[in-house]
Amino acid sequence: ETGVTQSPTHLIKTRGQQVTLRCSSQSGHNTVSWYQQALGQGPQFIFQYYREEENGRGNFPPRFSGLQFPNYSSELNVNALELDDSALYLCASSDGKLHYEQYFGPGTRLTVT
């Protein structure tokens, strides 16, 4: 059983650009969530996808969007990058039974300059 993987590990972008981060969920997990973790803070919920539909969202603007694919992979897209978007972005997956027990990937460190 493979765990949750994310790519790339690190990324540097310029303010105003767009970025796509990728995640491969644990096999059999039909729910994926994305979190943003700023330095010195706990992870903050961005949104959740279940069976390729967004079904929950935290306090993030629409320029944060996502996709979930049938093969357990997913994407986080951020448009019009701002300096405050610099953070660790974490992907987490869970199955339908214990959906609240989420299993995290190692994260993508995004730096916006």
Add this chain to the structure above:
Amino acid sequence: DQQVKQNSPSLSVQEGRISILNCDYTNSMFDYFLWYKKYPAEGPTFLISISSIKDKNEDGRFTVFLNKSAKHLSLHIVPSQPGDSAVYFCAATRGGADGLTFGKGTHLIIQP
């Protein structure tokens, strides 16, 4: 407004002793509570969870206690081992599609 609070940024405990990490919450709608451990350059690792209908859950060296009236939970690690040195996050959720709400974490240091 922080709904999940971990008021101790760091905690130092001797190897073999008990580590007690504390967490307070304000939202009475939370149904599940979880503890995660995080090493540098890794994602959070799920440790243990508890439903709001229980007051204790045990898994090996880890025990989580929930006091709903005080809106307080704690994680006990007995005995503490060097590999337990990490940042511990408390998290809570109402379930469904709500996602997890995390505290800021407590850095646990196990001294030899």
